[in-house]
Amino acid sequence: MKKKFLKIVGGVFLVIILLLIAAPFFLKGKIAGIIKDKVNNNINATFDFSEADLTLFSSFPNATVTLDNITLINKTPFEGDTLFASDRVSLDMSIKELFKDASEPIAIKSLILDRPLINIKVDKEENANYDIAVEDGSSPDTASSESSFNLSMESYTINNAAINYDDLSSGMFFGITEMNHSGKGDLSLENSELDTETSGLVSFVMDSTQYLNKNPVQLKALIGIDLKESKYTFLKNEAMVNQLALVFEGFVKLNEDNQEVNISFKTPSSDFKNFLAVIPEAYSKDITQVSTTGNFTVAGEFKGIVDDDHIPQFKIDINSENASFKYPDLPKAVRNVFIDTEISNNTGITEDTFVDIRKLSFMIDEDKFNMVAKISDLMGNTKVNAKIDGKMNLANISKAYPVPADLNLKGILIADISTAFDMASIEKKRYENTKTAGNLKLSDFEYKSEEFPNPIILKSTSVTFNPTTVTLNNLQGATGKTDFDASGTINNLLGFMFNNENIEGNFNLKSNTFSVNDFMVAETTEVSGGADMEASTTSTEEKIKIPSFLDCTINASANTVIYDNLTLKDVKGTLVIRDEKAILSNMTSSIFDGKLALNGEVSTKEATPTFAMKLGMNSFKIAETFNALEMFRTLAPIAKILQGTLNSDVQISGSLKDDFTPNLNTISGNILAELLTDKIDAESAPLLTALDSKLSFLNLDKLNLKDLKTALSFEDGVVKVKPFTIKYQDFAINVAGSHTFDQKLNYAATIEVPAKYLGKDINNIIARIDEKSLENLTIPVTANIGGGYTSPTVTTDLTSGIKNLTAQLVEIEKQKLINKGKDKAKDFIGDLIAKNQKATDSTKKENQEKTQDVIGSLLGAATKKTDSTTKTDTTTAAKKEVQKEVAKKIIGGLFSKKKEEEKKKDSVQ
Numbered sequence: 001m002k003k004k005f006l007k008i009v010g011g012v013f014l015v016i017i018l019l020l021i022a023a024p025f026f027l028k029g030k031i032a033g034i035i036k037d038k039v040n041n042n043i044n045a046t047f048d049f050s051e052a053d054l055t056l057f058s059s060f061p062n063a064t065v066t067l068d069n070i071t072l073i074n075k076t077p078f079e080g081d082t083l084f085a086s087d088r089v090s091l092d093m094s095i096k097e098l099f100k101d102a103s104e105p106i107a108i109k110s111l112i113l114d115r116p117l118i119n120i121k122v123d124k125e126e127n128a129n130y131d132i133a134v135e136d137g138s139s140p141d142t143a144s145s146e147s148s149f150n151l152s153m154e155s156y157t158i159n160n161a162a163i164n165y166d167d168l169s170s171g172m173f174f175g176i177t178e179m180n181h182s183g184k185g186d187l188s189l190e191n192s193e194l195d196t197e198t199s200g201l202v203s204f205v206m207d208s209t210q211y212l213n214k215n216p217v218q219l220k221a222l223i224g225i226d227l228k229e230s231k232y233t234f235l236k237n238e239a240m241v242n243q244l245a246l247v248f249e250g251f252v253k254l255n256e257d258n259q260e261v262n263i264s265f266k267t268p269s270s271d272f273k274n275f276l277a278v279i280p281e282a283y284s285k286d287i288t289q290v291s292t293t294g295n296f297t298v299a300g301e302f303k304g305i306v307d308d309d310h311i312p313q314f315k316i317d318i319n320s321e322n323a324s325f326k327y328p329d330l331p332k333a334v335r336n337v338f339i340d341t342e343i344s345n346n347t348g349i350t351e352d353t354f355v356d357i358r359k360l361s362f363m364i365d366e367d368k369f370n371m372v373a374k375i376s377d378l379m380g381n382t383k384v385n386a387k388i389d390g391k392m393n394l395a396n397i398s399k400a401y402p403v404p405a406d407l408n409l410k411g412i413l414i415a416d417i418s419t420a421f422d423m424a425s426i427e428k429k430r431y432e433n434t435k436t437a438g439n440l441k442l443s444d445f446e447y448k449s450e451e452f453p454n455p456i457i458l459k460s461t462s463v464t465f466n467p468t469t470v471t472l473n474n475l476q477g478a479t480g481k482t483d484f485d486a487s488g489t490i491n492n493l494l495g496f497m498f499n500n501e502n503i504e505g506n507f508n509l510k511s512n513t514f515s516v517n518d519f520m521v522a523e524t525t526e527v528s529g530g531a532d533m534e535a536s537t538t539s540t541e542e543k544i545k546i547p548s549f550l551d552c553t554i555n556a557s558a559n560t561v562i563y564d565n566l567t568l569k570d571v572k573g574t575l576v577i578r579d580e581k582a583i584l585s586n587m588t589s590s591i592f593d594g595k596l597a598l599n600g601e602v603s604t605k606e607a608t609p610t611f612a613m614k615l616g617m618n619s620f621k622i623a624e625t626f627n628a629l630e631m632f633r634t635l636a637p638i639a640k641i642l643q644g645t646l647n648s649d650v651q652i653s654g655s656l657k658d659d660f661t662p663n664l665n666t667i668s669g670n671i672l673a674e675l676l677t678d679k680i681d682a683e684s685a686p687l688l689t690a691l692d693s694k695l696s697f698l699n700l701d702k703l704n705l706k707d708l709k710t711a712l713s714f715e716d717g718v719v720k721v722k723p724f725t726i727k728y729q730d731f732a733i734n735v736a737g738s739h740t741f742d743q744k745l746n747y748a749a750t751i752e753v754p755a756k757y758l759g760k761d762i763n764n765i766i767a768r769i770d771e772k773s774l775e776n777l778t779i780p781v782t783a784n785i786g787g788g789y790t791s792p793t794v795t796t797d798l799t800s801g802i803k804n805l806t807a808q809l810v811e812i813e814k815q816k817l818i819n820k821g822k823d824k825a826k827d828f829i830g831d832l833i834a835k836n837q838k839a840t841d842s843t844k845k846e847n848q849e850k851t852q853d854v855i856g857s858l859l860g861a862a863t864k865k866t867d868s869t870t871k872t873d874t875t876t877a878a879k880k881e882v883q884k885e886v887a888k889k890i891i892g893g894l895f896s897k898k899k900e901e902e903k904k905k906d907s908v909q
Helices: 002-040 095-099 273-278 394-400 423-427 493-498 622-628 630-635 637-641 686-694 760-769 772-776 799-836 841-875 877-895 900-908
Strands: 045-048 051-055 062-074 082-094 106-114 117-122 149-167 172-184 191-206 209-226 231-241 244-254 259-266 291-306 313-326 334-345 354-364 367-376 383-393 410-422 435-447 456-465 470-479 482-490 503-515 521-527 537-543 550-563 566-578 581-591 594-603 610-621 642-655 668-680 708-715 718-728 731-740 745-754 778-787 792-797
Touching: 002 045, 244 273, 244 291, 273 291, 273 313, 291 334, 354 383, 354 394, 383 394, 394 410, 410 423, 410 456, 423 493, 493 503, 610 622, 622 630, 622 642, 630 637, 637 642, 686 778, 686 792
Parallel strands: 106 149, 117 149, 503 550
Antiparallel strands: 045 062, 051 062, 062 082, 082 106, 082 117, 149 172, 172 191, 191 209, 209 231, 231 244, 244 259, 259 291, 291 313, 313 334, 334 354, 354 367, 367 383, 383 410, 410 435, 435 456, 456 470, 470 482, 482 503, 521 537, 550 566, 566 581, 581 594, 594 610, 610 642, 642 668, 668 708, 708 718, 718 731, 731 745, 745 778, 778 792
């Protein structure tokens, strides 16, 4: 019997275990369906999750429901926006809740949210994306669903949450990141207490002004909950803002049409360390060791109704009287600190919020700073009335307060400025409605920063504030090799400071030496060498960015401007900076012993900087220009061997590298150049050496390049040279072709060589013919130039030239033979006619007939003889041998290599 009982108990226990293990597989689908149906039937949004899991065995007698990758996506008018998301949500509930019908309420005991995101938006028309509840009657399940969830939780936890509230209608943004929150309490009771802890980083922006930027906040609050009255009372509470402790009390009551607020807070102590605690710890450092005197208190209250038209009335007082503090590791103290500030709203209307700084002053040594200000209508058309005066040795700031290591200021600041303005006038650029007056002087100022390679030293600065403009009386300073002296006016300083406008102004800038490199920053990027490499490699890049906030005109002049390896003298011109673009106009300078005129623009608005320039170059030294400028070496590599001067007009555009040098692969444009030179360093040019070795009659040192004009066009990495002519003694050389930026050549030089330069043997042949017309006889020689500039290839086309010369010589010799036979016949005929003139009239007719017969015979014989001779010469093998001999002599004359002695002799000459 006992064994039978144990078997029954064991069997029942086994069945229970099997049910606990198997139940989740049967109930998962039901739970997922219930949750999705209940939520989606009651909202104007789409609720979903990737997976639902149910666990019974590990949490028995409770059940754990887990939802993964939850999303709540808005519909119109915020369609596609994520209102809520979470990596995981876990709910604990009684097992019996799983068996309830979908229409019955489900009680949840605890809730855990991992990495939730709440993203609240209000558009300019004041539509809110959290307003997703369906209207009454829009869903048949609405009425029954109102009581579907009975929130009965013993505890809840929110891990690493992010909450954003972005109100475009008011220009306000509030955000909490890295928020962790937990609470314990039985919320099913009509009256209960909820014990909470909260921490996070708070940011707050209003009208583009950031008041809080990830400031740490901690809150411990014991909240009394009265569900019947919808009243929540702060029973025991303490908050930390940065390192400032606050205690508060009061309540919030939720009414049908509004909320009642009555909360007061204050600092639990009056120690002046409370002031340092307000400052972020990154700037105030450890304040526990700071010695202080005097007091600092913060006290305030919020009281009133919150609805669509009102906020609670509030008053916050911040006070300190004759206080001081000194950091233990710094030599100086800040003393005579007085603070009397009130932040209030007495009406509950948002626009009526104001800040009244009745007194703010402090001293370091004998230097004193004072400020009074009143800022009214803070949430509407903000009005400011303020005055600042004092004198401060800036070097003492770092000796009394732990400023960032890179903020190492020096100099004497003297200020006496008053201002009165409203934001509406600034936004509408009605600066005549503002009143700003006073002076600011800064002398021997020194500023060091990673943004500049060298310290910036301002020897003297004087600024006068006028009602509508700011006059920069003088600004004398230096950095690195650069010195500058500036003056001018700023038209909208308030717009720049408060309305995110560009600085508009006109300036005059003078400099003795201006080095562009002093304003270039080397950015070092470390690249890891991998697991097997102990050291990492670094590379540096120099970048320049034209500030986007500048909209000004600068009339500049400088005795010397240094850019990279270039030195420009007597630089003058106008620089307009606008929309991240620098426009140069009427700029003139002396460089390479010549004059430069420049107009153009440089833009850094896009990721890759671009430029477009027009250059006028007059009397530039050719060799220096091409040796110093990579771009010109690329466009005309052979020009660097020329000695003399250059006049040129250049139009060029393209992209710039990070160091502001042209990216040669992107440039395009054209050049019209005039060379004034009489000397060539041919031995330094592989191309000319190759030509010289091929053409023995050509002495390149004797080329006449005076008044040589040529035009280039370049694009897509190819430089095209329009045909031009070079003079050489009494004949010309015609050149045309192109080359690539990597100096691959494709040129043709055509030379019409006079017969007298063709060598001794050719001239002997011409002398035998003894014809004056041969003095202008030429042979065309074409040299095709390819390969690379440093290793060129030269080929020549001689066939057509030789055939042409041979044909000309044969034709001339033929014509001379024909003309010689005709001349002899004419002489003989003339003698016969003279003798016959003495005959009588009776015999005249007979003699004339005889004479005609003789003339006919002689002319026929002479012509026949000449034709026979010519025919024989042109058809026999002897003529072919003559032609071969002529061609051989020509080739030998043109392309026979010079003897070493002759080369030495030519070189000496």
